[in-house]
Amino acid sequence: MKGNLFKSRKILIMITASMLTLIAAADNLSAQNVDYSGTSAANFLKIGVDARVMAMGDAAIATVDGPAAMFWNVGALSRINKDVSLSFSTMNWLVGTRNSYIAGALNLGEAGTIGADLQYLDYGTIEETTVYDQDGTGRFFSASDFCIGLGYSRQMTDRFSFGVKVKYIREDIANAHAEAFGFDVGAVFLTSFFNNNLRLAASLANFGSKMKFTGRDLDITYVIPGSPTGKQIPGELLTADWEIPLLFRFGVSNYFINNQTWTLLTAFDILDSRDYDVRYNLGGELGFEKTLYLRAGYKFNYDEVSYTIGGGLDFSNFTDYKITLDYLFLKYGVFGNLNQFSIRIDL
Numbered sequence: 001m002k003g004n005l006f007k008s009r010k011i012l013i014m015i016t017a018s019m020l021t022l023i024a025a026a027d028n029l030s031a032q033n034v035d036y037s038g039t040s041a042a043n044f045l046k047i048g049v050d051a052r053v054m055a056m057g058d059a060a061i062a063t064v065d066g067p068a069a070m071f072w073n074v075g076a077l078s079r080i081n082k083d084v085s086l087s088f089s090t091m092n093w094l095v096g097t098r099n100s101y102i103a104g105a106l107n108l109g110e111a112g113t114i115g116a117d118l119q120y121l122d123y124g125t126i127e128e129t130t131v132y133d134q135d136g137t138g139r140f141f142s143a144s145d146f147c148i149g150l151g152y153s154r155q156m157t158d159r160f161s162f163g164v165k166v167k168y169i170r171e172d173i174a175n176a177h178a179e180a181f182g183f184d185v186g187a188v189f190l191t192s193f194f195n196n197n198l199r200l201a202a203s204l205a206n207f208g209s210k211m212k213f214t215g216r217d218l219d220i221t222y223v224i225p226g227s228p229t230g231k232q233i234p235g236e237l238l239t240a241d242w243e244i245p246l247l248f249r250f251g252v253s254n255y256f257i258n259n260q261t262w263t264l265l266t267a268f269d270i271l272d273s274r275d276y277d278v279r280y281n282l283g284g285e286l287g288f289e290k291t292l293y294l295r296a297g298y299k300f301n302y303d304e305v306s307y308t309i310g311g312g313l314d315f316s317n318f319t320d321y322k323i324t325l326d327y328l329f330l331k332y333g334v335f336g337n338l339n340q341f342s343i344r345i346d347l
Contacts, residue, residue, distance in 0.1 A: 057297020
């Protein structure tokens with residue numbers, strides 16, 4: 001009995017320390033009375049993935065239950081109860097760009113769960129312009145951003161899980177690029193309230209190194225003024241270091257109805273970032289026969305977007321393994337309507 005008591009105390013200390021560390025990090029950001037708007041690089045890391053949780057207004061970190069936990073809250077990765085889980089999503093993003101995401105998780109039993117993911121933002125092909133050829137030179141270049149990550153999560157108890165993720169981030173435009181390394185931490189705590197359905201979660205994402213552009217597109221040739229021979233010397237344009245977007249999230253979710261016929265899930269997240277004001281995300285999901293799902297959400301304190309809607313189909317009742325298809329509709333202000341599709345397969 002003493003051993004169990006000692007173990008419970010250790011777990012309680014770990015939970016408290018994890019949560020306090022995350023909250024202190026976010027509080028330190030908000031305490032600095034400085035406007036950091038527009039001071040982050042790799043802003044594609046703020047673009048959400050997975051149609052299910054995005055249709056719930058990005059109220060994700062306490063609700064995500066698939067490989068997309070690698071993006072939202074790596075601590076939830078160990079809540080996947082299948083041996084192998086795979087997910088893929090793609091979305092037409094702003095002004096002709098496309099954001100795609102793929103993730104996978106492998107359940108190792110009591111040893112925990114490992115995962116990997118890749119996010120890729122494709123800007124497409126862009127025609128080059130110069131001061132003298134403002135209508136285009138006839139030459140084209142491409143630009144893209146990507147992030148690849150590896151994560152590990154483990155259930156410390158039947159109620160508390162914790163995870164860590166490391167990631168490599170890179171941005172490319174023509175012949176210049178910038179790169180950085182970062183890591184995420186996250187935790188999920190399943191309480192005994194509402195018949196063990198109430199969850200609390202917290203995550204800290206993108207804590208890492210700075211980004212700085214380098215590459216041969218930054219090489220220049222400088223002509224010395226007044227030189228009778230037009231002497232030229234090689235040079236290089238200097239670029240500044242930029243932080244990656246540090247994000248702190250705290251969330252709560254609860255199943256108010258959870259039976260074989262109907263389910264009703266609600267969730268609420270708080271998002272604090274170093275380069276914009278605190279934002280709030282509210283979402284809900286109504287399920288019928290654990291097959292058909294309708295979802296909606298509302299995003300507070302955002303510039304161009306407010307409501308989200310979507311739905312999903314779970315084919316588990318018709319196949320030997322779990323396949324889910326999800327859809328998101330997002331009205332993004334002056335940028336028009338956005339659509340995202342996701343598929344998840346559990347083996």
